[in-house]
Amino acid sequence: MAKIIGGIGTAHVPAIGAAVDHGKQGEDYWKDFFAGIEPCKEWMANNKPDVCFIVYNDHASAFSLENISTFTIGVADDFEPADEGYGPRQVPKVKGHSEFAWHLAESLILNEFDLTISNEMPVDHGLTVPLSIAYGQPEEWPCKVIPFAVNVIQYPPPTANRCYQLGKSLRKAIDSFDEDLTVAVFGTGGMSHQLQGERAGLINKEFDANFLDLLLDDPAELARLPHSHFIREAGSEGIELIMWLIMRGAMDQQVEEKYRFYHVPVSNTGYGLTILENK
Amino acid sequence: MREPRDYDDIPGTYILDGQHSRKGYHLNMFCMSLNQADNRDEFRADESKYLERFPMTSDQRQAVLARDFLELLRLGGNIYYTFKLAIFDGLSMQHAGAKMSGNGMSFEDFRDMMLAGGRSIENNRSKTNEVQEYPKWPK
Numbered sequence: 001m002a003k004i005i006g007g008i009g010t011a012h013v014p015a016i017g018a019a020v021d022h023g024k025q026g027e028d029y030w031k032d033f034f035a036g037i038e039p040c041k042e043w044m045a046n047n048k049p050d051v052c053f054i055v056y057n058d059h060a061s062a063f064s065l066e067n068i069s070t071f072t073i074g075v076a077d078d079f080e081p082a083d084e085g086y087g088p089r090q091v092p093k094v095k096g097h098s099e100f101a102w103h104l105a106e107s108l109i110l111n112e113f114d115l116t117i118s119n120e121m122p123v124d125h126g127l128t129v130p131l132s133i134a135y136g137q138p139e140e141w142p143c144k145v146i147p148f149a150v151n152v153i154q155y156p157p158p159t160a161n162r163c164y165q166l167g168k169s170l171r172k173a174i175d176s177f178d179e180d181l182t183v184a185v186f187g188t189g190g191m192s193h194q195l196q197g198e199r200a201g202l203i204n205k206e207f208d209a210n211f212l213d214l215l216l217d218d219p220a221e222l223a224r225l226p227h228s229h230f231i232r233e234a235g236s237e238g239i240e241l242i243m244w245l246i247m248r249g250a251m252d253q254q255v256e257e258k259y260r261f262y263h264v265p266v267s268n269t270g271y272g273l274t275i276l277e278n279k
Numbered sequence: 280m281r282e283p284r285d286y287d288d289i290p291g292t293y294i295l296d297g298q299h300s301r302k303g304y305h306l307n308m309f310c311m312s313l314n315q316a317d318n319r320d321e322f323r324a325d326e327s328k329y330l331e332r333f334p335m336t337s338d339q340r341q342a343v344l345a346r347d348f349l350e351l352l353r354l355g356g357n358i359y360y361t362f363k364l365a366i367f368d369g370l371s372m373q374h375a376g377a378k379m380s381g382n383g384m385s386f387e388d389f390r391d392m393m394l395a396g397g398r399s400i401e402n403n404r405s406k407t408n409e410v411q412e413y414p415k416w417p418k
Contacts, residue, residue, distance in 0.1 A: 198291030
């Protein structure tokens with residue numbers, strides 16, 4: 001049977017991808033950051049998940065305001081890196097796991113989470129930056145990937161609680177897949193940041209630290225927060241943190257934090273990383 | 280007009296809710312079109328002519344041509360879309376952030392603010408004067 005071996009929370013700041021792609025890891029601005037995420041690469045190398053289920057948001061790349069889907073699962077065999085306005089990132093094509101993804105889609109929908117199913121979509125930095133954080137610059141990504149996109153741009157996004165509950169159903173769906181696969185679930189985005197308006201540049205370290213603590217010990221407390229609380233305290237784009245709750249919902253109630261790293265600033269963002277394992 | 284909402288008092292923040300999205304749809308879709316290299320070439324060749332393809336308001340057109348990133352937000356834009364215009368101009372998110380700060384902040388000022396830990400949440404929670412009393416965690 002398929003089995004979750006870890007849950008990873010990470011921001012997916014596009015500047016990280018640009019730093020990797022342009023070899024800037026050793027520069028003063030970046031060296032502490034890249035040293036801090038090294039344990040994530042080590043965890044991936046030691047645990048070698050067969051599949052990474054990556055919860056992320058699209059940033060007007062595959063999707064636009066033309067059609068707005070709250071939750072989208074990618075069921076294709078492969079996903080091309082998107083052109084976000086600079087030309088696509090020069091990273092390997094993302095290989096899907098179509099059979100597993102279809103199982104998860106069917107299981108989640110029958111559990112009353114009404115997903116959109118995508119057979120064709122490019123994937124942007126929201127998905128490829130977490131892969132760069134996990135694996136660096138391999139010739140091929142060493143895992144299959146199931147992209148799971150959440151709308152966090154058009155208000156209202158799903159509630160934090162909806163995401164947490166979806167994670168719990170995702171766990172059942174993964175556990176019921178009849179193939180021996182190891183799975184890492186990624187919740188990505190955040191942490192505190194606001195890109196827009198007169199409040200651009202907002203970072204709230206206290207909120208971020210509190211979020212990481214509660215994610216570990218009391219995720220239900222995070223799940224009850226209204227959107228406005230995330231927007232006010234963590235910035236309008238800090239609302240992306242709801243996606244971490246899908247990952248957390250898929251883990252056991254009791255988890256062990258194997259690693260935590262926090263770094264300010266990465267571009268305009270408070271960067272956070274947590275690696276969780278079931279006890 | 281929609282009903283008052285709990286995020287209305289958050290300062291300097293433009294939420295892409297239904298009414299905002301209605302107002303900005305064509306503006307945002309113009310920005311989206313810049314994802315395609317051939318569209319970028321056409322926009323570069325003649326910006327005003329390219330904008331004719333999109334049924335935007337004249338204020339929106341003016342704000343695009345003037346690269347008034349704060350005004351674009353007020354006219355229905357969303358940062359993930361309007362940022363495509365900044366990318367087109369070769370600007371980073373910190374350049375855009377400085378322009379949207381609305382107080383003449385330079386890129387260098389903005390960059391230094393981020394290096395110093397970012398814009399503080401203190402006094403930035405609410406437009407009302409009850410900032411100190413604002414509950415940091417809802418009951």
